[in-house]
Every structure is written in structure tokens, then in C-alpha cells.
Amino acid sequence: METYKVPPNGGDEGLDTADDGALVINVGPQHPATHGVLHLVITLQGETIQKIEPHLGYIHRSIEKMCESLSYRQFIYVTSRMDYLSAHINNHGCALCVEKGLQLEVPPRAQVIRVLMGELTRIASHELWWGAMAMDLGAFTPFFYAFRERETINDIMEETCGARLTMNYMVPGGVMYDLHPNFQQRVKDFIQLFNNKIDEYDDLVTGNIIFQNRTKGVGVLSAADAISYGCTGPVARGSGVACDIRKLYPYAVYDKVAFDEIIETAGDSYARYLVRVKELRQSVRIIEQLIDNIPEGDFQAKTKAVLKLPKGEFYSRVETARGEFGVYIVSEGGTTPYRIKFRSPGFSNLSALDHMSRGSKIGDLMAIMGTLDLVIPDIDR
């Protein structure tokens, strides 16, 4: 078994080359392109990538181990810190899993609220991705435009949930509090604003010839490879794989709203980009259908103070902004999970990075990483 040894000087200084004249460079753990502490060791021949090797663990907090000593109410909050851009959706997945174990019926109002929050989160997450993606490719300005709209969502979240990023709003059986009275109006205002701005995004980035040249035909992932690498979410849908959990295994009220699963078949970075941008409009569509139809009633089902899952195994999955998020709980009948496993979309998507980037230029890596939309805490859990 050959092990990688980090050279004493960190491997970055000195023009040391591999045996065949290839240049080994470290991208990360602190690097402007990795948006977090991802460490990639890249073998280059000239500017062409020969191999990419991810080194993980810089922010591994062993959330799965922590959850083993937290109660079924508590562990949900830790999951906000995994994919912090899809915090609501992660919480939703965990709440669903606990509810599945308890066989708990969630009141319709709570279900609609959960979907609304989930879709707002998805918009916010895609907004951030859109800005960061353009920034990776060298255009700074879109980042600020994206944040302008994202800020509105954060304000809406703050008003109802009390937090802007890690909301911890979902509890087993429903949501923690009822909606803020302003919620409906503010969401409607946001939708109106956003519908105008979204065309601006297309004008600024999507139609740009440089942007298209940088992303078209770059990092092609075939449908078979996408499945084999376990890719989900926009990454797999960009390769023509139908994998939207909201359509395939509908949860909450996703089977009652009309929306399209966006599928592009090219499999390149541009296809993945288009999937996300079009998903923004679909999320808006879902919110528009639900915002005026929030049923009256309880926002939380009656639950016992201490939750105990029966002995057994429970698995639930939800569609986060990055793909399929799975929660696998093994219960021994106690108040804490015996073993918990989070199937995070980023981890599987990352495994395709090496395959997609071989033979590309180092500049292409930014387009590929950008469209993979990696969130490092999600990978490192």
C-alpha cells in the first residue's frame, strides 16, 4: 500500500516535479477557487491536468459520531452545519427520517411551510453558486448581483426562523414556530423582484460568449458515468439522468405542486449551469403555487417530550440544492441513534471530479469545480 507523504515544505515550494516531468501543484486548502478547505493535489503536464487527487478532512467534525450521543430532537440541528447552504433541506431530511421511525403524521400546514422554506433555500443556494461560479471564471460583478437577491431571502428567513444561514427550523413533527405574519407578503415581494432580475442574470452571464466558450464541452460527464459515480442533483441532471427526488420519491407536498424536472443532456459544464439556472425558475414556480395556499391549522404535530425510535433501520432522502441527501438511522430502540449515516451529495459528486477533469486545462478546472457546486462541510461532514 503506497501512502502519500506530504513533503516537509508542504509540497508547494520548490519546483519539484514528478518523475515524468509533470508538475505537481496544490490547490487548497486555502485557495480562492475551492471556496472552503478542499485540498486538491493536481498533476499537471504543462497546463493540462493529468490527475486530481482530493485530500479531505480539514473540517471533518465527525458529525456522524456526534449524532450518536445526541437525542432525536438535537441531532437535526447539527445537520445545518453540513451543507450550510441547504440547511433547511438537510433538517427536513432528518425530520422526515425521525417521523418515518415514529410513524408520525405531519400537519398539512407544516408540510407546506417546509416546502416553501426548502425552495427559498434552494434559490438562495443557487444564487450563491451562480455568483461564485462567475467569480471563479473571472467575472466579479455577478457575485454582487446574486447577493443582492440572496440577501432578501436571508431577511425573510431571519424574520421567521430567527437565523439567516443555519435556521434549525424543522423539528420532528413539523416546524418550530409558526410563520411570521409578514412572511407571505415578503415572499410575494421577493418573487416579483426576482422574476425581473433573473433575466438580468441571463443577459450578464448565460449569453456571454466568453462564458459559453469556457463552459461548453468542458468537463463532460456521460450519463453512465454520472450514475456510476453516484452523482445526483444538477450534476447528474446535466448529464441527462432523471434523479430529482422531489419527482421520483415525492415527500411533503411535492406531489401536489406542478414543476418540471430540468434535464439537459450535454453533460458539460454549460449543461450543469443551465440546469441550475432553470431550476431557479422552477423553484419560483413552486413558491408561487403554494404561497397563497398555506393551509390553516397546526404547524407541529403533538409529540412526546422524549422521542424514542423503535428498533430498526430508517432511511429517508430529500433533494437538496446539490443533489440527493440521505439520512440512514440505525436505531436500537433508545433515545439516541445507534448509528447514523448522512449520504451527502457533495461527497459523491466530488468523486467524479478526477474523471471529469483529466485532459482539461487548469482553467477548465475552475469551470468544472464551479458547476459541481461543492460545499466542503458537506463533503467533510
Place this chain on the structure above:
Amino acid sequence: MALILECVIVMLLVISLFAVLGLVLVLMERKVAARMQIRLGPNRVGPKGMFQTAADTLKLMMKEGLTPDGADKFLFNLAPFVVMIAAMLIMAPIAFAKGFQIWDINIGVLYVSAVSSVSVIGILMAGWASNNKYSLLGAMRSGAQIVSYELSAGLSIISIVVLSGSLQVSDIIASQQTGWWLFRGHIPAIIAFVIFIIAVTAETNRAPFDLAEAESELTAGFHTEYSGMKFALFFLAEYINIFIVCAIGATLFLGGWMPLHMGHWEGFNHLMDYIPSSLWFLGKTFFLIFLIMWFRWTFPRLRVDQLLSLEWKYLLPISMFNLLLITLIAIMGWHF
């Protein structure tokens, strides 16, 4: 004795112009960027943040100038000065106002395009001497880029030389007495102008051609290892270079300090003459600078192979053909 005194005065003037330009252009860049990015930009130091860059310069001067252990110390320290001196030299033949020029050399335009190539040596030096892979990659990119784009820039400059029939800067400006070459040379002159702007954007390593320092790929490219005043010199040289190429663009295509004259509109022309020639020059130059800043804050960056194919497959053939057209226009006397 008088000659030495003159030299000293000119040197002081150039150096102080550099300092002022650095301060003004950096502030301008930040304000323009802020405006485009729905931000306020610097607004704390001095009225409307006007002293922000002065404060930044002070900070950079106080900083320790690190030299990495594995670096080639001599070349590493020399590189920023090479870049800076190259920028300083090009200042010589630029006419800032009517009769206000350091050195009206008879091959002025040739001199400019020759000396501007020197800065690439400084960049390569910096990239190699840093002993850092990012720097090396950035420097190599920069080398390939500047050498390529110089061709197009040179051909666009030659088109104006063909039209005006002189390499001397004062002659070129004088030949635009009746109108700027941008308007008088029909469409070929406009094409030459567009190619010139694209090529000089690339030559000064500005976005969307900032591959040498592509921060999302190479952290900071060739100046990754530089800090303190040595970094400031690179930074300053970048802005000085922008000023210089825009000044040359203004001189060649927009008539330098020459006011806007319209054929036989005597009254109009007379009115335009009242505006001082230095204002005309600076106005045109800063307009072009704004254009280049506008590019930077709008476009994504090209990839390195796209950058080279843009030059070799598109710009170079177009500018060669364009030069042919311009020559035809000049010979036949079809320009206004």
C-alpha cells in the same frame, strides 16, 4: 549644467506623475468597480474616500518585503524594478499637451512598441525567481500572451503610421488637425481601434485577459510571492501601463491633445480650441481607461488556449487584412 538640471526636473516630474497616477487610477478603479457592483466603494478615508489609496500605499510601505528562501534573490528583487522602469521609459514620447512632451523622438511610435515589450522580461523574471509553481505558470502564460498580442497591437499602430505617414508622435498628432483618424479612416480605422483596445487590454494583463494573475486558478500568478513595496511596484506598474497604452490609443486614434474639429464648422472648431489641450488629452485617455475598467468588471476570463487562438486565428489575420485596406485608403487618398 542646464541639461543636467533639465534632466533632474524631468525625472522628478515623471516620478511624481507616477505617484499621482497610481493614486488616482487605483481609486478610480475601485470607484468604477463599486459603481458597477452596486456598492459604495472606499468612502471612509478623506472626503468620499479620496485618500484611501494614500492610506493603502502607506500600509504597503510599512509592510515587510518578504523574499522566499528558495528564491533567486537577485532576480526576485530586480524584477519589480524592470517592470517599473519599462513603464517609465515609455512615458518619454507621450505628448501631454500642445508642445508638452519629454522627448519628441522621430521614431516615437516604434520606440513605444519596442520598449513596452521589455516589461514581459520583468514578469518572466518575477515568475521564475519566485520559485513557486503558481508564479511560474503565471509568468509563462504572461510571456505567451504578451508576445502574441504585441503583433496585433503593432499592426494597429502601423495602420495609423500608414495614414499619417510618420513615426513621430508630434507629426501624428498634427496630421489629425482636421479630424481624428478614428473618424477619418472610415471603417478600417475603427476596426484597427477595436483591435488595438483588445490587444492592449491583453498586453497589460487586464481582465478578461488577466491569465497571468488569474486569482481563481493561480492565486496571484507571477506576483504570488511578492509583498510590501515590491508588490506595490507591480501593482503601480499595472496601472501606469494602462495609462500609457490608453494615452497612446488616444494619441493615435483620437488625436492626442488635438481638440475635436469638424470639417468647416469654423465657430464650432473655434469653441473647441478654448478647451485647454491638456484637458483634451487627459479626457480622451481617461475615457479609454474607463473602457478598459468596464471590461474588467463585466467579462469572465478567457482560458489560455482560447486566449492564444483569439489572437492567432482571429485578431492577427483581421488586422493584417485591415492593414491592407488602410494602405489602400492611404495610397488612394480616400480618407477625409
Place this chain on the structure above:
Amino acid sequence: MTNEEIKQHIITVQPNGVFDETGEWLQVQVEVGEWKPFAQWLRNDALQMDFLFCLTCIDWSATATGKTLLTMVYHFTSTVFRHTIVVKVKLDRNNPEIETVSDCWRTAELHEREVFDLFGVKFLHHPDLRRLVLTDDFEGYPLRKDFEDPINMIKL
């Protein structure tokens, strides 16, 4: 395909497989030695289980019955037929070894490294088996139930 049909298919290649239908999906338990051919059959033959969406391990040593037991858990879905099964393989906790499936499902490569890192399961014939999140010289396997770290772990 219904669970019953899947079961019939699996029985043809795994007559000794232990089935459990109490959960959401059909669970099959196979022997370590039979795992690799079974995995290849799952991937390529009638069931077309081409999507491995969850690969993990459970340490049973904190329970009364599983002192020396680790269980590998694989969740498969077929993107063709849209059915899901769970495959479990029991391993000896003192010397956990199992054939890799990274050649059948590429995503397994990284997931198996994670399991190796955190549970100490050795995947035979894995192309690149080494620590993923922890340092190379780290001792112990943190997700095992008996892992102790007196400095960093806080007991509730």
C-alpha cells in the same frame, strides 16, 4: 419489480441469502466470500442495480449480540427499473476484510476509503486504499464504538 420478484431473482444466485422484508426496502444478507460475484451480478444482470447511493458500515460492538461484528451496508437503486435493495455483509470485527466494489460502482472508491478510514475495514484489491480524512499516522478508527480520545471527545 416488486420485492417478491426481486427476491426470486436473488434466490437463483444466492440460495443461502438471508432476507428481511420488515424495512422500507428488501434487505439481503450475504456471506463475505460470496459478495464480490454477487455484486457483479447485481450490477450487470437482471436487476441492473447501477446506482450505489449509500455505502456505509455499522459497528455492533456496543450491543449485546454483536461484540465482534461489523456490518457493511450497501444501498442500491436501479435507474432502469427504479427498485431499491439493501445488501448487508457481516464482517469479523477483529479482522474486517471485504472485496472492493469500486470496479462495479466508481463512487465506491471514495466511499470505501472513508469506511476504511473511520471503521478500519480493509477493502481487498482497492486501487488506492489509504486514509481519507485523517492523517496517515492516525491510530484507531473513530466511528467504532470503542474509540476513545480523552482530549477531544466530550462525553455527554
